[in-house]
Amino acid sequence: MDLKSTHTSPVLTDPAPISKSRLGVHSSMLSCSPSGAAFSSNLLLIPRKKTGVWFDAMISSSPTHKRLTKGLSNELSTSDTDLAYRTWMLKYPSALASFEQISNFAKGKRIALFLDYDGTLSPIVDNPDCAFMSNAMRSAVRKVAKCFPTAIISGRSRDKVYEFVGLKELYYAGSHGMDIMGPVRQSVSDDHPNCIKSTDKQGKEVNLFQPASEFLPMIDEVYSSLVESIKDIKGAKVENNKFCVSVHYRNVDEQSWTVVAQCVDNVIKNYPRLRLTHGRKVLEVRPVINWDKGKAVTFLLESLGLSNCDDVLPIYVGDDRTDEDAFKVLRERNCGYGILVSSVPKETNAFYSLRDPSEVMEFLNSLVVWKKSSAL
Ligand SMILES: O=P(O)(O)OC[C@H]1O[C@H](O[C@H]2O[C@H](CO)[C@@H](O)[C@H](O)[C@H]2O)[C@H](O)[C@@H](O)[C@@H]1O
Numbered sequence: 001m002d003l004k005s006t007h008t009s010p011v012l013t014d015p016a017p018i019s020k021s022r023l024g025v026h027s028s029m030l031s032c033s034p035s036g037a038a039f040s041s042n043l044l045l046i047p048r049k050k051t052g053v054w055f056d057a058m059i060s061s062s063p064t065h066k067r068l069t070k071g072l073s074n075e076l077s078t079s080d081t082d083l084a085y086r087t088w089m090l091k092y093p094s095a096l097a098s099f100e101q102i103s104n105f106a107k108g109k110r111i112a113l114f115l116d117y118d119g120t121l122s123p124i125v126d127n128p129d130c131a132f133m134s135n136a137m138r139s140a141v142r143k144v145a146k147c148f149p150t151a152i153i154s155g156r157s158r159d160k161v162y163e164f165v166g167l168k169e170l171y172y173a174g175s176h177g178m179d180i181m182g183p184v185r186q187s188v189s190d191d192h193p194n195c196i197k198s199t200d201k202q203g204k205e206v207n208l209f210q211p212a213s214e215f216l217p218m219i220d221e222v223y224s225s226l227v228e229s230i231k232d233i234k235g236a237k238v239e240n241n242k243f244c245v246s247v248h249y250r251n252v253d254e255q256s257w258t259v260v261a262q263c264v265d266n267v268i269k270n271y272p273r274l275r276l277t278h279g280r281k282v283l284e285v286r287p288v289i290n291w292d293k294g295k296a297v298t299f300l301l302e303s304l305g306l307s308n309c310d311d312v313l314p315i316y317v318g319d320d321r322t323d324e325d326a327f328k329v330l331r332e333r334n335c336g337y338g339i340l341v342s343s344v345p346k347e348t349n350a351f352y353s354l355r356d357p358s359e360v361m362e363f364l365n366s367l368v369v370w371k372k373s374s375a376l
Pocket residue numbers: 116117118119123124125126127128129131153154155156239241246248250279280281282284320322
């Protein structure tokens with residue numbers, strides 16, 4: 001892994017005007033370009049997506065849109081859906097059915113496990129505050145973490161995901177990897193000036209990496225504005241994930257999705273250094289920085305001293321678009337496997353698939369059984 005080439009700061013700038021003093025970013029790290037993506041000495045300039053792009057994504061994922069585009073006479077039957085899934089699985093085989101293949105490849109290597117939270121360890125539910133993980137899943141995660149270094153990388157705030165999972169045996173990365181608590185490793189701290197020494201809840205010394213820390217006041221401000229802006233939309237909910245903000249529209253009447261999109265746009269148009277991404281019935285406001293779940297995986301592997309592909313097999317399990325960055329990193333490094341959790345066919349950079357969190361649990365349990373039997 002080449003961490004050095006990732007440069008000292010992942011802060012990106014946007015072509016639009018920037019309030020440097022508000023962010024507290026040194027002017028040498030900022031740059032503007034009228035012409036979209038471009039590289040300067042140590043930063044990347046990317047344009048923000050046009051509002052219509054993510055709004056289209058909301059609409060195309062709506063049940064009404066799907067029904068209309070399918071057409072009444074073309075309704076897919078259950079057997080058609082099954083066939084489509086089985087055909088898709090030829091390309092992305094089940095990690096359970098392929099367990100022997102995976103474990104054969106893992107022989108003589110150390111597995112490093114990365115797990116997403118929502119939709120992977122807990123089922124998707126209407127109320128984001130109630131996305132609890134089952135005790136059986138908690139026990140599976142605890143056992144697997146005793147066998148292999150394991151980290152959870154979530155879009156939630158690190159504190160929130162720790163509250164849900166409640167296991168000391170793991171490493172946690174919140175805010176889509178923008179808030180990582182990992183083991184102390186001097187070479188990593190040297191490469192990342194934002195990495196500071198801290199202590200965890202048990203008083204153990206840890207490295208705390210928060211590459212978007214200067215965005216904190218801005219994110220808090222945007223959170224308050226979004227809460228105010230959507231307060232009259234029934235079912236809409238804003239969640240403060242520390243270095244990013246989620247605007248949930250799962251419980252909003254489809255007719256009002258446009259209103260949600262408009263409210264979000266009205267707020268973030270004043271913040272050129274924030275960008276919008278789209279997850280599962282959620283719009284996510286994030287700093288424009290060159291950091292994502294894929295970079296978090298690379299960072300954690302380095303922190304754990306596990307960046308040598310010859311004797312390490314990283315496995316990343318996730319269900320959402322943001323997990324694709326991690327799948328892509330593993331694919332590009334030709335090192336390890338991404339496993340997509342999905343019960344419908346989806347384009348992905350993963351290698352394998354699992355249908356839902358219950359299959360994820362079965363997979364984790366299988367890893368534990370395999371590890372114990374191979375140690376005999
Ligand atoms: O990276 P993750 O751990 O998967 O977090 C991504 C987002 O997950 C949560 O929202 C999703 O799950 C909710 C509970 O099941 C569901 O109600 C919502 O519709 C989903 O989008 C979380 O609330 C977000 O803040 C995370 O960004």
